[in-house]
Amino acid sequence: MNYLAHAYLSFNDQSLIVGNMIADYVKGKHWQEYDRGIQQGIQLHRAIDTFTDTHPVTLAAREYFQASCGRYSAVFIDIVYDHFLATDTSIFSEQSLSAFTKQIYHTVAQQHDILPPVFQQVFRHMQQHDWLYGYRFMDGIYKSFSGIVHRAKFLEVTADAPFEVLKQHYDELADHYRTFFPELVAFVKTYPH
Template sequence: MNYLAHAYLSFHDPALTVGNMIADFVKGKQLLQYEERVQTGIRLHRAIDEFTDTHPSTLMAREYFQPSCGRYSAVFIDIVYDHFLATDTTIFTEKTLASFTENVYSILDERHDTLPPVFQQVFYYMRTQNWLYNYRLMNGIYKSFNGIVRRAKFLDVTADAPLAALEDHYENIAMHYRTFFPELIAFVKTYPH
C-alpha cells in the first residue's frame, strides 16, 4: 500500500500514523530511536506491506502492469490501490478525504523534527502537492507514476505505460481492490497494537 492507505490504516492514532508514514525511511536499529507507539506504527507498516504483497488479489492485479513495468508492477499497484481508496465512497467522500488528508499533514507537521531527514523532504512535496488527496484524481496518479519512473533505475518506460495499464483494466483492478481492502482492514484490526 502507499501513503494514503498507511495513514488510513492507522485509524486516527497520531503516533501510529507517524510510524506508518516513515517506516520506509527507518532502517535496522534506527527503529529504537522512536517512542514505542511510533515503533508499533513502523512494524504495522511492514505487516501491511507483507499482507498486501502476498495477497492473491494483489498478485492478480499486478499482472496488468507486468508487461510494461516488470518488477516495478508492485510499486504501481500500491499507488493504484491508494487511488481506489481515495475514491471508495464507503470510506471517503471528497470532503471527508480533504479533511482526513489535512489531519494527516498536521500530525506529521507537529512531529516534523522527529521525522527522518529524507522523509522530511518527501513530506514537503507530499503536503505542498497534496499527494494524499490527489490520489483521487487520474492526474494525481499520473504524477505519482511519473515520480516512480524518474527514480527507477531499471525501468525503461514513461508514466504513460502504467497509466495505460490502469485505464485498460480499470474495472478489473477495482474488483481486486474491493476484494482485498476489506480483508486488509480486518487484518490490521487484529494486528497487535
C-alpha cells in the same frame, strides 16, 4: 499500499500515523530509536506491506503491470490501491477525504524534528502538492507514476505505460481493490499493537 492507505489504516492513532508514514525511511534497527507508539506504527507498516505483497489478489492485480513494468509492478499497484481508496465512497466523500488528508499533514508536521531527513523532504513535497488528496484524481495518479518512473533506476518506460494499463483495466483493478481491501482492514484490526 501507499501513503493514503497507511495513514487510513492507522485509525486516527497519532503515533501509529507517524510511524506508518515514515517506515520506508527507517532502515535496519533505527526503528528502535523512536517512542513506543511510533515503533508500533513502523512495525504495523511492515506487516501491512507483507500482507499486501503476498496476498493472492494483489499478486493477480500486479500481473496487469508485469509486461511493461516488471518488478516495479508492485509499486504501481500500491498507488492504484490508494486511488481506489480515495474514491471509495463507503470510506470517503470528497469533503471527508480533504479533511482527513489535512489532519494527516498536521499530525506528521507536529513531529517534524524526529522525521528521517529524506522523509522530511518527501513530506514537504507531499504536503505542498497535496499528494494524499491527489490520489483521488487520474492526473494525481499520473503524477505519482511519473515520480516513480523518474526515481526508478531500472525502469525504462515513461509513466504512460503503467497509466495506459490502469486505464485499460480500470474496472478489473477496482474489483481487485474491493476484494482485497476489506481483508486488509480486518487484518490490521486484529494486528497486535
